[in-house]
Amino acid sequence: MSDSTPASPTPARSPFDPPGVEWTSVSPRLVRARFVVIGLVLLVPLVAGVVLATLVTPWCWSIVVVVVAVALWSGWLVPRQVRATRYAERDDDLLVRRGIMFRSLVVVPYGRLQYVDVEAGPVATRFGIANVQLHTASPATDAAIPGLGHDDAALLRDRLAARGEARLAGL
Template sequence: METDRATQPSADEGRVIDARHIDPEGVTWSRVDEKYVTVRALGVAISGLIWLAITAVPLVLALTGVWGGYPRWLAWTLPGVALIWTLIDLLITRRRVRAIGYAERENDLLVRQGILFRKVLVVPYGRMQYVDVQMGPVDRAFGLCKVQLHTAAASVTATIPGVKAAEGARLREQLSDRGEARLAGL
């Protein structure tokens, strides 16, 4: 009987590794604030209304008689698709937010996100160049911020949205201190 290579013990550790999951074992993830669900839902709703208004233009033109050369079903389909897309996006918003997490380890910071396309980013403290904390007007209204980590590789940034403002300030200071300490040791 052939065994699945994804669940065979690794040669150096002797434990079972399941290749279907990319989360490291034994990591306790810190989750973003629950209020971020509302912030994210507001963004989805506003974006959906904009797309609904844009896609409704052919329908308005068809109903007023200006647009007569195309079938009416097409004019109804465009805003229908925009509405269905927005509703589906709103339904999965809570799950998307619950998938966002971060974990501070001894030598690096882990950041994860995504439902269908999962991503776990490992940022070594010694590679961090600076840490940004950003607050837009909606974030500020909910007492949240976004922490963004910039690394030595210009194309790599790790973002942790929906963090409480106090936690964001703590992360900025702690990660900056750890980055400086690891960089000095190089």
């Protein structure tokens, strides 16, 4: 009988957390900006539900209950989503990680970058944040980093554009 004990298995690393990567968080102001948008969207059905329930029929209070439930659920979910959104710049590529239940990790090689956009709507501008959108030859690439401060977004855009140009030139 041989005395061979199986080696203890090494804990499996998550495919969403590569070793040696230092992640950068997005701005916490993104939480407040998303709350404003959700509040504006939910305001119309809330007011309509209250008006209909008081003037027409009491069963319309169910609309108010649903709107309040969605608001509470969003209040719980949005901060977690923002904390889960991170990005990392490596030597050859950019990693963008997001999601809680349905997680995704997008890896964009710098040599595939065609251009980089910085976008900010009225709510994002009010909170001093912007989105950095990466464009590659593949239309399926969804590499966007939401909720960066204006200065951070501009610096990231410039760094990514420079790295993309250097990789395309073969440097």
